[in-house]
Amino acid sequence: MTTHDETTPATGPDGLLEQPLITPTGQVVTAADGTVAPEGGESSSVGGMGRQILQVFLENRLAVVGLFVIVFFILFCFLGPVLYHTNQTNSEAALNATQNGAPNSGHLLGTDATGFDMVGRLMFGGQASLIVGFASAAVATVVGVIYGAVAGYVGGWIDAVMMRIVDVLLSVPVLFLLIALVTIYRQSEVLIIVVIAFVSWLVPARLVRGETLSLRVREYVQAVRVMGGSNTRIVGRHIIPNAIGTIVVFATFQVADSILLLAALGFIGLGIPAPGTDWGTMLSDGVNSAALGYWWEIYPAGLCIVLVVIAFNFIGDALRDALEVRLQRR
């Protein structure tokens, strides 16, 4: 999703592999969580700082709960169908089965209006919700970060024009813009990812531009310039890595927001088109028969959305607190 990667060891300024760390809890971690030495040059990490960030993060119980919830849902949606076989493709066979069936031993959460098993449907729809959430947050973050870093680094009238464009797009209510784009360009999963990313890259662009403005006058940036480092190198290897804290926190919140946006689209009827589905579309389908008392068609999908969104918010909050530790030591 982001440059955050805990499995590959970081390379230090000299290109040497850094030694893995052992946290007080006994876990072996490498300090490659994107932290950087404030006075250092290129994206490197100082052991103590990385450990400190991890420690602050793990001390936040809500964040650990959030992490468990997300891991659970990823396993549930992507590994679940392997273990829990349901028919999610043959609607004719499904139609012959019970429709709107109440939960029983065969269908743990009953069946929907077409006759699809609800547990399998939650896995199937959850795949789309999670993929759209992660992918659009990733695209939005990458585009926004590059845009913001370039605007802030180049400065002058180019920066002014680039930021006015962001102002203009930010003033359009998100859902109206989303609906306009989806109506014009027809629905598909890829289009929905692109469109949600299109309305979401503006905030990171602003954040990163702000950071860039303060970073580009730092001594180490001037040092690189004196040594003949190119502009691309300065932005890519020095400015963006040093803004990584802001970026990671934004990306985390954005996954939650993207999932909510997809749910809203699904509710309006512009979500993942049939035969696919997503949690929002499922919820809105279920609500159609709300008056009939088919609770299993509403609450499970709603609960999935709420749990995942809250979990990402917990993690985002904890990351922000953890990275503030780094800021305090700057």
Place this chain on the structure above:
Amino acid sequence: MIGFLFRRIIQAIVVILGVVLIVFLLGKLIPGGEAAAALGPRRSPAQVAHFNLVNGLDLPLYDQFWRYIWGLFHLNLGYSFKSNEGVQELISQRLPKTLTLVGVSTIVALVIAVPLGILQVVKRYTLIDYTLTAGSFLFYAMPPFLLGFLLILYFNFDFRLFPVSPPINSTATTIFTDPRAFVLPVITLSAITIASFSRYMRSSMMDALTQDYVRTARAKGASNNRVLYGHALRNALIPILTLIGLSLPAIASGALITETVFNYPGMGLLTVTAASNDDIPTVLGSTLVITIFTVAGSLLADVLYAIADPRIRLGSSS
């Protein structure tokens, strides 16, 4: 202050011009062009050519843009071929209702969120504080349409407290003649705003409590209440005006969902219905109008901020 207001108004005009340009370009980006959207899949090339000629779509892009702006000044937002009506007519019936819904909900949200935030600061790090924080997390994470449906489910079906049907009268004064139909939409729309406003209020006041002027006040022997309400609250309240201004686009999005849930005939429902009919001129027209009103609302919030904050009101126009 005059300098601040002048810059702020110029900025709003630039943003509105930019939005007009974007909405105009979105219309040009329709695959197959506007003719395809209006004439449908069984159009003939001759029909398309005629349509383009009549509507000036064969002109250069800048000419078309100029004509578009000229039309906007004459309140001409385009023509909805699907409903055989000018987009401006469709919008003029619905705009007052959305403005009423958004206005009332924002005021309700403020009236509830500010005391909630204060309560959280007064009782900070207690069970009440944590419960309210958890509540705001929940409402923030809950899709607004889910909340709306739960409200309908419990209050309409189970208790029959409020009518399911939307207010029938099409004027903005409906809220006075038929207030019961407004209760659930207003609750839905304000709930999410309350969640973010009260979180902001809490952190803003907590922040104020760490400031030097609070320490000075305490050192001078001011009572706890005086410090809280006389110093921290007064300083935390002004930025909430800016927050309202910044939240307006999000509130407008929330209104779209709320209107769809409750079948409330405003701009949001108009847009959603138009989208499901592939009525692109109406979607674009209502997007433009709602954005102009959002920008105007943010401008109003900033003007109020300038009046409320003595640092700007009395500052030199630098």
